[in-house]
Amino acid sequence: MLEISKVSKLFNPGTLDEKTALVGVNLAMKPGDFITVIGSNGAGKSTLMNIISGVMKPDTGEVRIEGKNISHLPEFSRSKWIGRVFQDPMAGTAPRMSIEENLAMAYTRGQKRGFSLSINRARRSIFREQLSRLGIGLENRLSAKVGLLSGGERQALSLLMATFTKPQILLLDEHTAALDPARAELITTLTETLVREMNLTTLMVTHNMEQAIRLGNRLIMMDKGKIILEVNEDRKQDLTVQRLLGEFEQISGKKMADDRVVLG
Numbered sequence: 001m002l003e004i005s006k007v008s009k010l011f012n013p014g015t016l017d018e019k020t021a022l023v024g025v026n027l028a029m030k031p032g033d034f035i036t037v038i039g040s041n042g043a044g045k046s047t048l049m050n051i052i053s054g055v056m057k058p059d060t061g062e063v064r065i066e067g068k069n070i071s072h073l074p075e076f077s078r079s080k081w082i083g084r085v086f087q088d089p090m091a092g093t094a095p096r097m098s099i100e101e102n103l104a105m106a107y108t109r110g111q112k113r114g115f116s117l118s119i120n121r122a123r124r125s126i127f128r129e130q131l132s133r134l135g136i137g138l139e140n141r142l143s144a145k146v147g148l149l150s151g152g153e154r155q156a157l158s159l160l161m162a163t164f165t166k167p168q169i170l171l172l173d174e175h176t177a178a179l180d181p182a183r184a185e186l187i188t189t190l191t192e193t194l195v196r197e198m199n200l201t202t203l204m205v206t207h208n209m210e211q212a213i214r215l216g217n218r219l220i221m222m223d224k225g226k227i228i229l230e231v232n233e234d235r236k237q238d239l240t241v242q243r244l245l246g247e248f249e250q251i252s253g254k255k256m257a258d259d260r261v262v263l264g
């Protein structure tokens, strides 16, 4: 489904500010895989997400979706295959537009230009039905401006918008990190439900170790631009936070440096 092969990225090469972000990263995801990604500060997690979604190009290496090399395609052309939710609840939605206008945008994502953004009765009923799945009453607020919603409500809407057209790949970039614990739990539960119901192939970066262990069928750990540990389904079930931290120390020879790490 998603294949990343030999992807490397160096920022500001040849300058004092040179930063290695990714070094020969390989990753293959099967349809329905749900991989959680953890790692120390500056390990390259966001760069990996940015390269998959087309925000930036790798120096070397390829990104393939269903066998098709998409490495040369810009971000907007990939949006029909890739849904993404960011850490910042402000990032995934347009604040001055209403809930239904935002949904209409998500609905037509990746379609040819000129595809109607108009909201007719049939579409409105689809939007209502989808919003009701979130279980937070947004289906009764279709014309409310998104800028007026709380962080948790916006993030729930972002999640729905990112998954609306059943993307081939769903990228979740610390999407619960900016929320208080109760809202974060709500978004986590929603994520699990949407991913399971649609059987979405999902890559999720998180600083919450307990969440990384609990969610998904695979886990990868990154350090200094490399995947240093891959845990598959059978081993993941026996994993604990302590064991995971121990593995990190053993492989990298240091303690995990992550100022935002949540042990659960």
Ligand SMILES: Nc1ncnc2c1ncn2[C@@H]1O[C@H](COP(=O)(O)OP(=O)(O)OP(=O)(O)O)[C@@H](O)[C@H]1O
Pocket: 011, 012, 019, 020, 021, 039, 040, 041, 042, 043, 044, 045, 046, 047, 048
């Ligand atoms: N646009 C950029 N310009 C220069 N250096 C960058 C840029 N983006 C990332 N880097 C550097 O590349 C390395 C990897 O950064 P990245 O943001 O991918 O790590 P991360 O694992 O997401 O880190 P964190 O968990 O701290 O957010 C870091 O050293 C970072 O400083």
